[in-house]
Amino acid sequence: MTADPKVLLVYPQYPVTFWSFTHVLKFISKKAAFPPLGLLTVAALLPPSWEKKLVDMNVTPLNDSDIAWADYVFIGAMIVQKDSVRPIIARCRELGKKVVAGGPLFTTGHDQFEGVDHFVLGEAEITLPRFLEDLEKGEAAPLYASQERPDINKTPVPQWDLIRMKDYAFMAVQYSRGCPFNCEFCDITLMNGRVPRTKAPLQTMTELDALYERGWRGQVFIVDDNFIGKKKEVRVLLSELKKWMQERKNPFTFLAEASIDLADDDELMKTMAEANFQRVFVGLETPVEESLHECCKFQNKGRDLVSIVKKIQNHGMEVLGGFIVGFDNDPPSVFERQISFIQKSGVVTAMVGILTALPGTILHSRLLKENRLLKGSSGDNVDGTLNFIPQMSKGSLIEGYLKILRTIYSPKEYYERILTFLKEYRPAQLPRVQWVELKALVKSFWYIGVVGNSRKYYWKLIAWSLLRRPKLFPKAVTLAICGFHLQKIADDLLSRVSLRKSCEDLPLNS
Secondary structure (H helix, E strand, C coil): CCCCCEEEEEECCCCCCHHHCHHHHHHHCCCECCCCHHHHHHHHHCCCCCEEEEEECCCCCCCHHHHHHCCEEEEECCHHHHHHHHHHHHHHHHCCCEEEEECHHHHCCHHHCCCCCEEECCCHHHHHHHHHHHHHCCCCCCEECCCCCCCHHHCCCCCHHHCCHHHECEEEECCEECCCCCCCCCCHHHHHCCCCEECCHHHHHHHHHHHHHCCCCEEEEECCCCCCCCHHHHHHHHHHHHHHHHHCCCCEEEEEECCHHHHHCHHHHHHHHHCCEEEEEEEEECCCHHHHHHCCCHHHCCCCHHHHHHHHHHCCCEEEEEEEECCCCCCCCHHHHHHHHHHHHCCCCEEEEECCCCCCCHHHHHHHHCCCECCCCCCCCCCCCCCECCCCCHHHHHHHHHHHHHHHCCHHHHHHHHHHHHHHCCCCCCCCCCHHHHHHHHHHHHHCCCCCCCHHHHHHHHHHHHHHCHHHHHHHHHHHHHHHHHHHHHHHHHHHHHHHHHHHHCCCCC
């Protein structure tokens, strides 16, 4: 390699799902929910002298001129983006450009993709330097992989200048990798190991400084697999983070993912809330004890899950919950039990999916041995598809799943959960209302309060929150707007699954 190459980093489009929050974005004038943190970190790992551009296809189209400009096209993707990936590779091949691919999609399924010149798999801090060294010598191999776990304190600050921050609803940082638990259906330990690795507080503050100095004010997603995987280290971080936030007058609000044992530590929850953690995603999965045991979700067993959710929310953090149906031990009553569980808990944002066997997981290996796998995973466990043969009949599982969605995302039940949540929510501090949120409020008057099918419940919520909990009025409106998205996704999914089912039931000669 004689000259510094030009590198185009491409983040493929992801489909409209519960997780994309697509229908929320129009209220807040954003183009995508989250930035491509992995690719921005890879960009920072590349030599500074290389010329780099990034195209996030969730924000802007990928043009042939972008590809033509580059010497190499780096693609980073998750499984849910795979349908967008293949056309990108084909376009690069047509234009004679070298393709370098990495990320979760390729780490667990690179053999499914033709046309990629170099796979750089696993954690980039280990495999990317090896690829770059060989590339410099003109000896780059087709594949680089390693099980070695890097010291993430040496991970550089993401190259934020490659994106426009104002296009996104959230910014993102990573504090740790790995999870001490080993749930059967989860691929986190495959990707990042069971021993959590954390960054020193100084490193994390440096990354937050980078966001702050570029003018970001608002929501920050800590993308860790399990933020509290190492509680001792987390306490040290939170002590520093609380001071950092106070000195800057609380410029950020935080969202994180955590295991349910967060509820065992009152002091930890108190400190998180004081540091402005306002939402936490928890894998609640199921109220069926036998199913929790089946999937090795031992940390959830023997607990009053409804009380635990309320405890976390009483500490000032809204719980976003993940729920699953389709376990072998699920009884026929599981669907009604999930509905009851979700409604009683006050988990407003309840992401309910059908069990999915992701490649490389313990579940995938077990089902392969049992000859029960049907096809590859879509990467979206809330799309109503099955990639394995369940113990209960397929029809019963799909119908039961649709019943859950039809119920929990109907206006009546959804707004009931908002009220349940607001009655027990005790935030440590209230975020400053920004101009974009005022615009979202005005838009909600029309899209939800006038033309939406939830308008009766919307105006009742507005009146209740203004009269009973006026300080939580912005939160009430935010949840109503999220409901607009969730209800649209649920309605679309119900239509698609019903259509698919009707097509499957047609006679072959029809």
